[in-house]
Amino acid sequence: MRRKFSLLPILVIAILFFSLNAYFISGLAVIFHNSWLKPALWIIISALALLFIYAITTIQRKGVTKLFQVVAHAFLIVFVAEIIFTVFLFLGDIYRVLWSLPTRFEAGGYHILGRSSEWIDFAFIMFCLTLILFAYGITRGKYAYRVIRHTLFFDDLPEQFEGFTLTQISDVHAGSFTNPKAVQKGIDMINAQKSDLFVFTGDLVNNTAEEIVPYIGHFSQIKAPYGQFSVLGNHDYGDYVKWPGEAEKTKNLNQLKAYHQQLGFRLLLDEHVELHKNGEKIILTGIENWGIGFGERGDLNKALQGTAQKDFKILLSHDPSHWDAEVKNYPSKIQLSLAGHTHGMQFGIEAFGIKWSPVKYRYKHWAGIKSENGRYLNVNRGFGFLGFSGRIGIWPEITVIQLKKKV
Incomplete structure (x- = not known):
């Protein structure tokens, strides 16, 4: 009997992926006040995700290719760094809402939440440290x-x-x-x-x-x-x-x-x-x-x-x-x-x-x-x-x- 294909899991993953990146980009927009930042990030992230999906589809035919290794590692690094950033950003947002901290938020049309610049700065530092840590692990750590x-x-x-x-x-x-x-x-x-x-x-x-x-x-x-x-x-x-x-x-x-x-x-x-x-x-x-x-x-x-x-x-x-x-x-x-x-x-x-x-x-x-x-x-x-x-x-x-x- 042929298994029935369901779009629901794909739809759920797509919604979660979009929500994560929307929240991530909203935080970066507070730091970098550039009109081109949001569309540029969406293009980069979407292209990386599509490349990752394509690379996965090639495994059965070609095995683990160099393309898959490069794309998978790039996707993994960016995804983990995004999660680290959003976790600290979310903690800052919760802290602000619960304790009514002074906020500063004037960037790019995201007006749902105000943000404490200190929390965002810290989240961005953790984002950068994550990228650096992964870069070290890939270039040097595996032979350390x-x-x-x-x-x-x-x-x-x-x-x-x-x-x-x-x-x-x-x-x-x-x-x-x-x-x-x-x-x-x-x-x-x-x-x-x-x-x-x-x-x-x-x-x-x-x-x-x-x-x-x-x-x-x-x-x-x-x-x-x-x-x-x-x-x-x-x-x-x-x-x-x-x-x-x-x-x-x-x-x-x-x-x-x-x-x-x-x-x-x-x-x-x-x-x-x-x-x-x-x-x-x-x-x-x-x-x-x-x-x-x-x-x-x-x-x-x-x-x-x-x-x-x-x-x-x-x-x-x-x-x-x-x-x-x-x-x-x-x-x-x-x-x-x-x-x-x-x-x-x-x-x-x-x-x-x-x-x-x-x-x-x-x-x-x-x-x-x-x-x-x-x-x-x-x-x-x-x-x-x-x-x-x-x-x-x-x-x-x-x-x-x-x-x-x-x-």
Whole structure:
């Protein structure tokens, strides 16, 4: 049965879009007293919206093109900056109405509300700051790598592994990179940590295996005395691109696995390895992607087959929802789990004691260390970026974890 097309949602969106921009332009008209300002802004905003709609219609035929990326980012930046401006403008209008503040409003025919010039000036400053922040996030922030260090204490850490260090990165998304020199800077920072072990927790590419090819020479430079290990993430399976057939999709996945080997990464597919030091060992386990809403492929029972309850275990599992669903209460204790996936949504604030990102409404644990039931989880904020070609407040992360024995 053919689905009936409804104009109502489109009409509602159009009304909301018009209302937002009318209110936004009415505020700017107070600051800039030019007769050409309103028609010029309407032309620019309408043209950008139409270009955005056109770019969306091309995705199914052409995929994510350069046109779509440019138009989508321009639309996103302007739209968010408009919202910031209108929020502060609206607060000023409410404040004026409720407390009858002195107002000044003589611009362009909008005479419904008077405005306090101080509120409008502040709203415009926030508008400009938003534009600057997004510009920084797109041009510099997405490659502004940070090294984040954690020291974790365990009752049952084998004595020979006292002070053992590992470096973790996640979510490379090589298909999004456009600056090889900036990526090399991140690789150099990884090697500078001189950790005992290196691990990568999934999403090497966005969609296809070939995306990593231009960067094999970069990531193959990563070396650690106890090896380099990796797992797959949800994007690595090619689920988000249309394939001619299942055979082509399988071939792509097999090629990606081969590229892990070329990088010098030992890909762990529902299996474990033993890391030995002076007669003692720890278990490093890796599973295929297991994430609520993103495919529950991994088999933890299979991965841990042959290990003992008393073994010290580190688990690589791409999606942090796996930890809540299975790992933190798993009968055989897994002392440390390492995940990624969330990217911290590449937008948020982590400063002045505040830790917030919109992704918190989707994931209970979305960045950093979490401890529960005598077990630790670390969620890496990601090395690369996806969708939004930038990062604001949530910077690309290189995690260094030192293991210590609790005394």
